[in-house]
Amino acid sequence: MDPRTLSALKDAIRSIPDYPKPGIVFRDITTLLGDPGAFRRAVDALVHPFAGGRIDRVAGIEARGFILGGAVAHQLSSGFVPIRKKGKLPHTTVSIAYALEYGTDEMEIHSDAVKPGDRVVLVDDLIATGGTAEAAVNLLRQIGAEVVAACFVIDLPALGGAARLRALDVPVFTLVEFEGH
Structure with a gap:
């Protein structure tokens, strides 16, 4: 993606x-989502690394991952899998606990959301x-998925999250970076 487009995406946040x-500093993507051109460019950029390849499912993390993931799945002609907070899915689920800054939380996925x-x-x-x-990567792997990559609109590189996923052998694609928290 050209630098001007990336700058426009960053400005839309x-x-x-x-x-x-x-x-x-909270990075609010609702302004990007509300701008039809920026939303389209962001989705197109998230799709680009996988266009023409075989992607069976796109998994989105609650809640903004649902919006972006659904759009990406549509563009890739793939199914969409929601990863939700515990207690929000109606069928048989598999869950995983993970650490937060203060305490722990749990997320879950339908046990039949992906095929091995x-x-x-x-x-x-x-x-x-x-x-x-x-936690989402581990949950997907637990039910048999091959996690091809993880994609995010925003990376806060100083906090090390992208490196943490790469250490799990998950390629990471991000569109824009912001310094700090």
Whole structure:
């Protein structure tokens, strides 16, 4: 993607200082999602590395990963798999606990969401420390998926999340980077 387009995508993301707590700058993609051109360019860029290849499913992490992942799945003619917070899926699930900054959380997936060997791309809006994405990768692998890659609109490289996924042999694709938290 050319530098001008990347700059336009970055400009379409709202930065909110001191949210949700002092010292954090929240990167709000709702402004990107609300801009038809920016949304289209972001989805096209997320799809690009996989165009023409075999991707069986796109998995999206709740909640913004649903929006982006659904659009990516549509463009790739792939199925979409939601990875949700515990207790939100109606059928038989497999869950995984993961560490948060303060405490733990759990996410789950339907046990039949993928077939063994399905090639899956994981999508979310942002990668920070990588804890949630790492749990999602492990959950997908637990039910037999081959995680082909993980894609994010935003990378906060200082927090090490992309490197954490690469250490799991998961290629990571991001569109824009922001410094700090």
